[in-house]
Amino acid sequence: MNRKIVGSILIGVLAVMWGGIYISSDFGGFKDETSDDVMEQGNTSILEVDAQEAGDRPVKTFDLTAQETAWKISQKKTVNAWTYNGSVPGEALRVKEGDFVRAHLKNELDVPVTIHWHGMILPNRMDGVPGLTQDAVQPGESFTYEFIANDPGTYWYHSHQHSSKQVDRGLYGSLVIEEKETEQKNDLNxxxxxxxxxxxxxxxxxxxxxxxxxxxxxxxxxxxxxxxxxxxxxxxxxxxxxxxxxxxxxxxxxxxxxxxxxxxxxxxxxxxxxxxxxxxxxxxxxxxxxxxxxxxxxxxxxxxxxxxxxxxxxxxxxxxxxxxxxxxxxxxxxxxxxxxxxxxxxxxxxxxxRGTSYGSENLIFNELPEPDVTYNMDLSMGMNMGEGMAFQINQETFPDTPPIQVEEGDVVKVNIQNSGRMNHPMHLHGHRFQVMSKNGNQYDEPIVKDLIHVKPGENYEIYFKANNKGEWLFHCHDNNHADQGMVTIVDYKSVYSPFEIGGENQNRP
Known part of the structure; x- marks a missing residue:
């Protein structure tokens, strides 16, 4: 029996044992369109917002081909992997702070793909989320991503089309943005x-x-x-x-x-x-x-x-x-x-x-701010009639999860509570947030991140500035949990997405 099937059986057994779990009868995976038309209420398309151009910046160009590859994990284990440029991980990308990145994606697989630039602060239309920021790149087609590498640090790239399967099969690679000034790093060999x-x-x-x-x-x-x-x-x-x-x-x-x-x-x-x-x-x-x-x-x-x-x-x-x-x-x-x-x-x-063990050198907020928007995010587990396990935000599964609706300039507070029995690494696209407290205790040294690992029974207070207009995912990065519903959207009221989930392009974020 396949281990993933065994895992599904296990989760069902645990759900019954733990009891008190919300049961949903209408979740059937990702739907073809949202029920509330949340992404269509603004008057400006995300394609018209904040395009970035190279100007006189150095341009770093990469060609990334999604293709099937027999990948040898060890002497005795070979997998049928999906790769960028024929290897797992894909090509290691390294640029300098301030470079203009131009990445050409060509799809030679027989399924649609994208590239999401995990952790990057970039224009919404370059975020690589099918059905939200672009249409998935179809077999035989191409798409070019362009953005400025403004923030030095460690990032990575991966497909956001049916991520629970595509990242699992190897569609990922690293992206490092080196600091312009490297004098302080000379002690690192x-x-x-x-x-x-x-x-x-x-x-x-x-x-x-x-x-x-x-x-x-x-x-x-x-x-x-x-x-x-x-x-x-x-x-x-x-x-x-x-x-x-x-x-x-x-x-x-x-x-x-x-x-x-x-x-x-x-x-x-x-x-x-x-x-x-x-x-x-x-x-x-x-x-x-x-x-x-x-x-x-x-x-x-x-x-x-x-x-x-x-x-x-x-x-x-x-x-x-x-x-x-x-x-x-x-x-x-x-x-x-x-x-x-x-x-x-x-x-x-x-x-x-751990990810919250050390305070950050550069903070978003020097003092606890007064929020313009407060969102309570309850992470839980449920069973779907005929569908198996569901992972929920506020007792709903995506795309029916309530969005975090903001206006540009808002200070947003999110209270995250894990009332389930599984770990949930919650990742916010297009923004960084500041972790202010855990389980009601304020951090003496707040932490700036884009992912917070919320374990069973834990709760965190995080704050971020709504300073990057678009439609942005906020989801569990155990992509199996995301695939089963643990996804919501940070929805800027002034903009809308012209793309749809599902449809002829099979967009599956």
Missing amino acids: QDNVFILDEWSIGQESQGMGGMMGAMSGDGEADTKQAYDTFTVNGKSGQAIEPFIMPEGETARLRFVNAGYQQHQLVFPEGSMKVIANDGEAVDDSKGSTNVLEIAPGERIDVAFTKPDKESVVIGENPNIENAGDMRIPVVSRKSSDYSEDHDLTAISDQSIA
Whole structure:
């Protein structure tokens, strides 16, 4: 039995056991058009808003072809992947702050695709969301994305057309925007990107024992059942290429979680400190830690100093099943022998660096602002008659979820509460928000992000400025949850989208 089927069965079992879950009878996946015509109430099309031109900026041009590829994850595992330019991840894009990016997407798959530039602040029509900001790019057709790389940091790109399937099959890659001024970075000897992911390759059921084991209450029950192989930059286990780094040197390591399961990477004691989160520099005065927890869709940069050893390893929490798949060897020389015998330091909760562990250097709000719009977002689970599991916002599934309606210039407060039993990494397109409190406790050092990982029972207060007109998604970045309804829209009242969900272009955001 396929692991994803087993996962669906598991979720149904858990839903019955947990009880009290809202049941919807009218959700059937994404509909062809919205019920409230939310996206058609403005008087200006998003295609007429804030186009960006190159002017006298340097232009960086990339050709990205979506194509089917037999991808070798390890010596024994090959998958039929969907890729950008024939590899998983796709081509690594690297530009300078202020460059004008021109990316030509050509679709050689037999299904529609797009590219979403995750974390980027750009014009709405370049956001790559089918049915909202563009029509999906049909087989044999092309589309060109153009935007200014204004904000240095770590980003990534991926398809937003039926993301739960297309990102799962490999349609993603990294985008790094380097700072114009690099003098402060001279103490970093290298700069490397590591994209984490999970794959469903084995087809045998784990059985009831595995299902019972998933009821551990960590919010990961469904993803643990759905996937059986971990990868780093598209490779697993011994196929992961060693990272060459002499003893005593310090490197910037940029981690991107392209999968749907949180990962906890264990570093040698005293070797790592967090320096950026979701493209924003953080206050690193707290010093080093040895465990990095990274949520689906999140990006975290660290400064890693190689200990005085020939070889060490950065690896998944050994208490996690399949942890051996996600071990990055760090060796002094290309010819160095790497041993599998490295012990990873035991994990304590105090040693874990999470997405909200460090305050941001540059804030959106220096003081707690008075909101113009307040939106209460309840994240929950439900069952759909004949459809299976649903993941809801305010007891509704997309496109019937209530939108966050704003006017340009508004200060928006969102209270996010997770009343379900699964983790929900909530990602806002086109904006950054400031995390002010968790579970009613104000942060002494607020955090600026575009994704907040909300675990069962948690609630956060976040604020953002409505300063980028358009129609923007706000959704769970466990894309399996988004596919089952956990999506809403930040709707600027003055604009509308001329595109439709579904339709002849099969737009499925």
